[in-house]
Amino acid sequence: MEKIVKFFQFLCLVLMLFPFHSSSLPLCTDKRAPRSPKGHLTFCPYNGKICCRESDDIELQKRFEGMNISDSACASAVKSILCATCDPFSAKLFDVDSEPRSVPVLCNSTSATPRSSLSSPTDNSFCSTVWESCQDVSILNSPFAPTLQSRAQLQQNTTSSKLTDLWQSKSVFCNAFGGAIDEKNSFCFNGRPVSLNTTDTLPPPRGMCLEKVDNGSYLNMVAHPDGSNRAFFSNQAGKIWLANIPDQDSGEVLELDESSPFVDLTDQVHLDTSYGMMGMAFHPNFATNGRFFASFNCDKEKSPGCGGRCGCNSEVGCDPSRLGSLEAGEHCKYHIVVAEYSANGTASSPSMAEKGNPQEVRRIFTLGLPFTANHGGQILFGPDDGYLYIMTGDGGGKGDPYNFAQKKKSLLGKIMRVDVNNIPSEEEIVKLELWGNYSIPRDNPYSEDKEMEPAIWAYGLKNPWRCSFDSERPSYFLCADVGQDTYEEVDIISKGGNYGWRVYEGPDPFQPQQTPGGNTSADSIDPIFPVAGYSHSNISKLGSAAISGGYFYRAQTDPCMYGSYLYGDLYASHIWAASETPQNSGNFTTRDISFSCARDSPINCDSVPNSNLPALSYIFSFGQDNRKDVYILTQSGVYRVVRPSRCNYACSKEVVPSINTPTAAHSHGSFLNDPNSVVMFFVSAVLLFLEFFM
Numbered sequence: 001m002e003k004i005v006k007f008f009q010f011l012c013l014v015l016m017l018f019p020f021h022s023s024s025l026p027l028c029t030d031k032r033a034p035r036s037p038k039g040h041l042t043f044c045p046y047n048g049k050i051c052c053r054e055s056d057d058i059e060l061q062k063r064f065e066g067m068n069i070s071d072s073a074c075a076s077a078v079k080s081i082l083c084a085t086c087d088p089f090s091a092k093l094f095d096v097d098s099e100p101r102s103v104p105v106l107c108n109s110t111s112a113t114p115r116s117s118l119s120s121p122t123d124n125s126f127c128s129t130v131w132e133s134c135q136d137v138s139i140l141n142s143p144f145a146p147t148l149q150s151r152a153q154l155q156q157n158t159t160s161s162k163l164t165d166l167w168q169s170k171s172v173f174c175n176a177f178g179g180a181i182d183e184k185n186s187f188c189f190n191g192r193p194v195s196l197n198t199t200d201t202l203p204p205p206r207g208m209c210l211e212k213v214d215n216g217s218y219l220n221m222v223a224h225p226d227g228s229n230r231a232f233f234s235n236q237a238g239k240i241w242l243a244n245i246p247d248q249d250s251g252e253v254l255e256l257d258e259s260s261p262f263v264d265l266t267d268q269v270h271l272d273t274s275y276g277m278m279g280m281a282f283h284p285n286f287a288t289n290g291r292f293f294a295s296f297n298c299d300k301e302k303s304p305g306c307g308g309r310c311g312c313n314s315e316v317g318c319d320p321s322r323l324g325s326l327e328a329g330e331h332c333k334y335h336i337v338v339a340e341y342s343a344n345g346t347a348s349s350p351s352m353a354e355k356g357n358p359q360e361v362r363r364i365f366t367l368g369l370p371f372t373a374n375h376g377g378q379i380l381f382g383p384d385d386g387y388l389y390i391m392t393g394d395g396g397g398k399g400d401p402y403n404f405a406q407k408k409k410s411l412l413g414k415i416m417r418v419d420v421n422n423i424p425s426e427e428e429i430v431k432l433e434l435w436g437n438y439s440i441p442r443d444n445p446y447s448e449d450k451e452m453e454p455a456i457w458a459y460g461l462k463n464p465w466r467c468s469f470d471s472e473r474p475s476y477f478l479c480a481d482v483g484q485d486t487y488e489e490v491d492i493i494s495k496g497g498n499y500g501w502r503v504y505e506g507p508d509p510f511q512p513q514q515t516p517g518g519n520t521s522a523d524s525i526d527p528i529f530p531v532a533g534y535s536h537s538n539i540s541k542l543g544s545a546a547i548s549g550g551y552f553y554r555a556q557t558d559p560c561m562y563g564s565y566l567y568g569d570l571y572a573s574h575i576w577a578a579s580e581t582p583q584n585s586g587n588f589t590t591r592d593i594s595f596s597c598a599r600d601s602p603i604n605c606d607s608v609p610n611s612n613l614p615a616l617s618y619i620f621s622f623g624q625d626n627r628k629d630v631y632i633l634t635q636s637g638v639y640r641v642v643r644p645s646r647c648n649y650a651c652s653k654e655v656v657p658s659i660n661t662p663t664a665a666h667s668h669g670s671f672l673n674d675p676n677s678v679v680m681f682f683v684s685a686v687l688l689f690l691e692f693f694m
């Protein structure tokens, strides 16, 4: 009974929090991010960041004029349809994930609402409008031909056609070109540029209430792919543990037996200040195939299986024998490795497995490192495409002296996207010059471009440290990228995007000190600037800063946090919440949010001396469990975001459990909570990790 009540409460909350709105990032039909054209468009009524250039605008005008449409209402409808390719949401309007279309999905109201005219702000039955204004109007090379083949034929014959020549009736026409306007996640074209609901914004959260659930220091947390309330935790040395996650309000801690890891890869991992196990990923079908992957550094002089091609090579204009003169780089002694392992056969099914096999199944990727830092190393499966994303840093050296991040043939400073479900033969790997056992997804941006490494998904990054997909909107792929001297940034990663490093650091031009690898001119690139971030001067007088990217908060636990993207700084122990205004605009407003420790935290949060704030120490990373609860992985332990009222934060939407939950085992009444304070403290100890990001 209690469960039913709880479920009903949950359902109401879900319905309250998820209004049926369309959600999508602005993206063009080629899945790339919209850009600002150099000048103004003269034909299409679009400005700002859009999906066409001036040359496209001129083409569209020519095409339109070539249609020779005599009727003005029809002409205006057709013009708006042609120009829809310029819309920043054209990927959605043309529904590019389905079949190719010549015409965007035309709004087709299925209800009996009266048809509005073309000039009305929202024409919910634009499809009818098009039919009615164009049915008897001749159009040369009509885009409304039934099939791609017939469209091509029309163009060859240069015959003009009316809609009634091509289609039996309005309803047949609208069945082909129309789309419902009321379905969740569907966009349709109403004759005008897509406009977002500007009142649809979420207020920023007041503060974040945390409880400490483990004393361990981890770099990674990955929810179990079977959906159970378990997660894997890994440390820098190379151990992975499988932990049971306690319910919210249970007063329990993580159930994790430190002496019994899921797998211990420490003998394969090279551990040092800036080396170790940086990432892990579990195949989306792990529960049945038992495949999992680790990303770590190795030393080729110590591990026989470690050798691979050096990231500094003649193809990228880099001579490994000269590296030493620039920095104490141990030219390609150390490598980034992504290796596959298996949990098959250790239990009745991989989902039940409590142990993985430390024997490497397959080497997915190996890359020799030119310098000692900036390796990135996170790995992650795309929730929609099932491909493995591999994040690499620029390889280090202050200011990326060899300009690796911009080099098209370098895999440093990149976000790679590879297919680990289709492993090519050894011969093919050699022929295609791949860097390991993976294949290239056909829709990778440079899969056919001889100038570019085909594994590249996005480039121009310095040291991507923690990327995540929004669990509700997989087109939102956010990465935090560690800066050099001045700015820490958050980027929305899109196909083929160039994120600017080292032409730019954040939004500002960057002046490299050493440039043996040459420069890239600002005019030659079209960088995508960060959507959020912070200046070093804002957080620390010591000048040390390194961003740790987090998650879009999607749990029900703190409804006031819902929809904010959370991230932090490794050194300064600051946490920010970026809220998007309006929703789906890609326009973020960032706020430094205070946090404190729940009075009833199961483990004492060890407050900062002379304050009442939890001593998070270094923020290594964030985590998210299968209930979408968010965790902060720090040097001092694992903290979970809990109900705001467990600190003194007010959130009117919070649902306090009606059933009396067991009180926390260890209560710490001494914890005063001050929601308005901001943590600012300096640690003099030199952390094992200190150089990690520099």
Ligand SMILES: *[C@@H]1O[C@H](CO)[C@@H](O)[C@H](O)[C@H]1NC(C)=O
Pocket (backbone or CB within 6 Å): 068, 070, 140
């Ligand atoms: C365009 O249409 C007009 C009539 O509206 C016609 O006289 C003219 O020949 C057409 N032009 C072409 C190129 O078909």
Ligand SMILES: *[C@@H]1O[C@H](CO)[C@@H](O)[C@H](O)[C@H]1NC(C)=O
Pocket (backbone or CB within 6 Å): 153, 154, 157, 159
């Ligand atoms: C276009 O021309 C081809 C032959 O070249 C013919 O088979 C086809 O029927 C024509 N299409 C139209 C729509 O006139």
Ligand SMILES: *[C@@H]1O[C@H](CO)[C@@H](O)[C@H](O)[C@H]1NC(C)=O
Pocket (backbone or CB within 6 Å): 108, 109, 110, 171, 174, 175, 176, 177, 178, 179, 180
């Ligand atoms: C469009 O609306 C018409 C009625 O106006 C309906 O018959 C048709 O099924 C709708 N098509 C789509 C794709 O929604």
Ligand SMILES: *[C@@H]1O[C@H](CO)[C@@H](O)[C@H](O)[C@H]1NC(C)=O
Pocket (backbone or CB within 6 Å): 019, 197, 198, 199, 200, 201
């Ligand atoms: C815009 O969003 C607000 C808040 O979610 C909602 O109340 C309103 O109905 C929306 N307006 C439109 C035109 O969708």
Ligand SMILES: *[C@@H]1O[C@H](CO)[C@@H](O)[C@H](O)[C@H]1NC(C)=O
Pocket (backbone or CB within 6 Å): 214, 215, 253, 603
């Ligand atoms: C965590 O550490 C604190 C003090 O350092 C100790 O009191 C507590 O028992 C530890 N808790 C767990 C779950 O290991």
Ligand SMILES: *[C@@H]1O[C@H](CO)[C@@H](O)[C@H](O)[C@H]1NC(C)=O
Pocket (backbone or CB within 6 Å): 288, 289, 290, 291, 341, 342, 344, 361
């Ligand atoms: C694990 O077992 C499943 C089912 O028997 C099989 O399909 C899969 O290939 C195995 N994977 C590995 C890595 O051995």
Ligand SMILES: *[C@@H]1O[C@H](CO)[C@@H](O)[C@H](O)[C@H]1NC(C)=O
Pocket (backbone or CB within 6 Å): 361, 362, 363, 364, 365, 366, 429, 434, 435, 436, 437
């Ligand atoms: C592919 O995997 C096998 C098995 O681990 C390994 O021997 C081989 O070197 C790998 N190939 C590449 C190019 O990494």
Ligand SMILES: *[C@@H]1O[C@H](CO)[C@@H](O)[C@H](O)[C@H]1NC(C)=O
Pocket (backbone or CB within 6 Å): 510, 511, 512, 515, 516, 517, 518, 519
């Ligand atoms: C690269 O640009 C910097 C100034 O930003 C300049 O000092 C340097 O000489 C340039 N290097 C090359 C190889 O052109």
Ligand SMILES: *[C@@H]1O[C@H](CO)[C@@H](O)[C@H](O)[C@H]1NC(C)=O
Pocket (backbone or CB within 6 Å): 533, 534, 535, 538, 590, 592
């Ligand atoms: C950083 O500081 C500047 C000036 O002190 C201020 O204008 C800006 O809002 C701050 N930014 C953040 C993200 O706190």
Ligand SMILES: *[C@@H]1O[C@H](CO)[C@@H](O)[C@H](O)[C@H]1NC(C)=O
Pocket (backbone or CB within 6 Å): 581, 582, 585, 587, 588, 589
């Ligand atoms: C971005 O958000 C800010 C702050 O809410 C707002 O003032 C601004 O108008 C928004 N910009 C766009 C392009 O929506």
